[in-house]
Amino acid sequence: MKEKNIRKKRSGIKAYLYLAPAIAVAAVFYWYPSLKSLIESFFNVNGNGEILSFAGLENYRILFRDPAFINSLKVTLKFIVLFVPANTFVTLLAASLTRRPSRLSFIPEYIFFTPVAVSLSAYSLLMKEIFRGNASVLNNLFGTTFSGITTPGGAMAVLVILGIFLDFGIDYILLMCAFRSIDKSVVEAARMDGAGGWRLYWCVEVPMIKETVLITIFLALKDAILISAPIIILTEGGPFRSTETVMFYYYTEAFRSGNRAVQNALASLVLTLAAFVMALFPMKNRLTGDKA
Amino acid sequence: MKMKRKPLDFVRYILRKVLLVTLSLIIIFPLFYMASSSLFSSSDFNNLRLLPSVPVWENYVKALNNKYFFTYVFNSIGTSVLSALLRTVIVSLAAFAFAFLSFRGKKAIFIALVLTLFIPQEAILYQNYRTVAGLGLLDSWLGIIITGLFPAAQMLLITGSFSSTGKEVYEASKIDGATDLKFMIHILLPLCSPAVMTVAIQSLIVSFNSYLWPLLVTNKPASRTIQTGMTMLGFAESGQYGPQMATLVLVTLPFLIILAFTRKKIESTLIRR
Numbered sequence: 001m002k003e004k005n006i007r008k009k010r011s012g013i014k015a016y017l018y019l020a021p022a023i024a025v026a027a028v029f030y031w032y033p034s035l036k037s038l039i040e041s042f043f044n045v046n047g048n049g050e051i052l053s054f055a056g057l058e059n060y061r062i063l064f065r066d067p068a069f070i071n072s073l074k075v076t077l078k079f080i081v082l083f084v085p086a087n088t089f090v091t092l093l094a095a096s097l098t099r100r101p102s103r104l105s106f107i108p109e110y111i112f113f114t115p116v117a118v119s120l121s122a123y124s125l126l127m128k129e130i131f132r133g134n135a136s137v138l139n140n141l142f143g144t145t146f147s148g149i150t151t152p153g154g155a156m157a158v159l160v161i162l163g164i165f166l167d168f169g170i171d172y173i174l175l176m177c178a179f180r181s182i183d184k185s186v187v188e189a190a191r192m193d194g195a196g197g198w199r200l201y202w203c204v205e206v207p208m209i210k211e212t213v214l215i216t217i218f219l220a221l222k223d224a225i226l227i228s229a230p231i232i233i234l235t236e237g238g239p240f241r242s243t244e245t246v247m248f249y250y251y252t253e254a255f256r257s258g259n260r261a262v263q264n265a266l267a268s269l270v271l272t273l274a275a276f277v278m279a280l281f282p283m284k285n286r287l288t289g290d291k292a
Numbered sequence: 293m294k295m296k297r298k299p300l301d302f303v304r305y306i307l308r309k310v311l312l313v314t315l316s317l318i319i320i321f322p323l324f325y326m327a328s329s330s331l332f333s334s335s336d337f338n339n340l341r342l343l344p345s346v347p348v349w350e351n352y353v354k355a356l357n358n359k360y361f362f363t364y365v366f367n368s369i370g371t372s373v374l375s376a377l378l379r380t381v382i383v384s385l386a387a388f389a390f391a392f393l394s395f396r397g398k399k400a401i402f403i404a405l406v407l408t409l410f411i412p413q414e415a416i417l418y419q420n421y422r423t424v425a426g427l428g429l430l431d432s433w434l435g436i437i438i439t440g441l442f443p444a445a446q447m448l449l450i451t452g453s454f455s456s457t458g459k460e461v462y463e464a465s466k467i468d469g470a471t472d473l474k475f476m477i478h479i480l481l482p483l484c485s486p487a488v489m490t491v492a493i494q495s496l497i498v499s500f501n502s503y504l505w506p507l508l509v510t511n512k513p514a515s516r517t518i519q520t521g522m523t524m525l526g527f528a529e530s531g532q533y534g535p536q537m538a539t540l541v542l543v544t545l546p547f548l549i550i551l552a553f554t555r556k557k558i559e560s561t562l563i564r565r
Contacts, residue, residue, distance in 0.1 A: 012393075012394075012395035012396055014389075014393065014472065015389040015393040015394075015395040015398075016395065018385040018386060018388055018389040018393075019385070019386050019389050019401060021381075021382045021385065021386075021441075021442075022382050022383070022385070022386035022405060022442050022447065023401065023404075023405070025382065025438070025439075025441045025442035026404065026405050026408050026442050026444075028423065029416075029420055029423070029438065029439040029441075029442075030408040030411045030416070030442075031404070031408070031411075032419075032423070033416035033419030033420050033423065034411050034415075034416055034419075036419050037415075037416060037418075037419055049422055090315075093311070093315065094315055094319070097308060097311060097312045097315065098312070107316070108312055108315075108316045109555070110551075110552065110555060111316045111319055111320045112316070112319060113551055113555050113558075114319070114320065114323060114548060114551065115319065116497075116551065117544065117547035117548050117550070117551045118322075118323065118544055118547070119500070119501035119503070119519050119543070119544070120501060120503050120519070121501075121503045121519045121520070121522055121523055122326075122519075122522070122540050122543065122544055123322065124523075125522065125523060125536070125540060126322045126325065126326055126540065127322065129325075129329070129533065129537075130321075130322060130325060135340060136340065137325065137340045137341070137342060139340075140340035141342060165319075165322065168319065173558065173559075173562065174562070176559075177559060177562035177563045180559075180563045181562075181563050181564040197301070197304060222412070226412050226414045226415075228414060228504065229503045229504040232504070232507075233503075233523055247414055247415075250414075250415070250417075251417070251504075254417065254418040255417075255418070255421075255508065263418050267415045267416060267418065267419070270412070270414075270415040271411065271412075271415050271416070274410060274411070274412045274415060275410045275411075278409065278410040279410070
């Protein structure tokens with residue numbers, strides 16, 4: 001009994017040693033900044049980040065009185081509403097079309113995989129050039145007059161397209177592999193019972209990959225709420241603040257205008273919202289999925 | 293009934309193929325345009341061409357001759373390899389503790405670590421920037437990678453993989469006199485190599501492709517990575533879109549080639565049969 005205790009103690013010390021680097025990074029670069037933002041959001045803070053006095057909800061009041069912030073909320077909401085369904089539709093369509101391997105399917109499969117190999121800044125720069133305005137290669141090719149990033153509506157559309165390209169690769173891989181993981185005997189049994197085509201697809205196959213579809217929707221939602229980096233390259237929030245999302249607003253407030261007070265309040269709001277959204281995330285699948 | 297269905301099935305088949313080809317063309321178009329326009333002359337851009345009138349290979353010479361190109365690439369490779377190494381080690385050590393050892397506060401520590409999944413780095417950029425600046429790590433490789441050194445999702449992946457190895461194997465190796473380190477290197481990592489490789493490769497790509505954080509913590513051109521530097525090479529400003537596109541090709545092509553060889557492997561690890 002005694003020996004066992006000593007052994008346990010020893011393995012305890014070892015365990016803490018192994019965990020030390022992970023705990024250090026998690027503490028210093030996740031927990032500390034989150035709690036610091038939350039606490040400081042209730043105080044007046046000077047330019048060097050020193051706490052001056054208690055402010056109550058004043059920072060939040062300032063934030064919600066800023067028309068630029070209200071605008072960024074509307075822009076983000078608009079982006080979410082446009083992007084999440086469009087992204088789900090396109091990625092599910094691609095995965096569905098290639099769900100059964102055939103002789104030549106490696107070509108579209110490879111093409112649908114390529115977006116994971118292209119970086120955010122590369123796609124952003126490419127879209128900026130492809131949709132640069134009325135005079136663009138696509139308009140020339142199809143005889144259309146799409147304004148691209150030069151008008152508010154066009155810029156939002158391009159941002160949605162860019163967003164889809166950025167998420168497409170990983171979503172496609174997850175969905176396509178989920179389709180192919182479906183037990184073939186189930187599909188065969190449904191076929192024997194007379195289900196075919198659409199019925200088989202909607203009533204048997206899609207329900208069987210429901211969890212993966214949900215994961216891609218949540219990932220899209222998370223990315224939509226947090227989108228900022230592509231905007232920095234693509235539009236700088238313009239034209240007329242039409243693509244200034246909440247996180248882009250945060251970025252400009254924190255790093256360009258140096259608005260410390262508002263920055264903490266905003267960070268706290270986003271952290272709360274993110275925690276809320278992520279709590280809805282199908283965690284069970286994530287925790288146990290890889291053991292199966 | 294079967295006879296009736298056949299023409300409809302054929303229409304469906306054609307429709308599916310048309311959709312597939314259209315969607316493939318849309319997805320590949322940016323990459324096609326990138327490759328094509330990397331050989332454009334300035335007038336090709338102005339004339340909105342789809343293919344170059346005469347391939348201008350000089351764009352690549354200009355891209356490679358940019359005085360910062362190799363510095364950026366070197367920084368990118370350096371930071372992403374270092375990050376992948378450190379991440380794999382940190383995550384494996386933590387996963388080992390959770391999978392094989394029993395100790396006080398195991399559950400609490402596990403939850404505290406997993407909950408970092410709920411904290412988006414984007415929302416704490418400013419506080420992290422202050423911390424990294426305070427540590428004197430601006431414009432350094434460590435500064436670029438340090439905030440991402442603990443990926444909770446990957447720890448879950450490896451913990452799952454380690455746990456499935458079973459404690460008996462660990463106990464047996466201990467009886468044979470193997471230290472934890474020996475057990476990990478000679479038994480555990482080879483057994484769990486798919487999961488470990490996944491983490492290492494994912495880390496490499498994520499780190500190589502990261503944009504916003506490296507942009508914030510690097511001010512000197514000499515310390516920038518290619519992803520942030522690519523937008524600041526100065527080609528676009530001086531109207532040289534050709535060399536700009538050539539740079540994009542040079543940075544993207546290696547990954548497209550790697551993908552061609554690893555696609556099957558990715559599929560086989562994700563498809564459960």
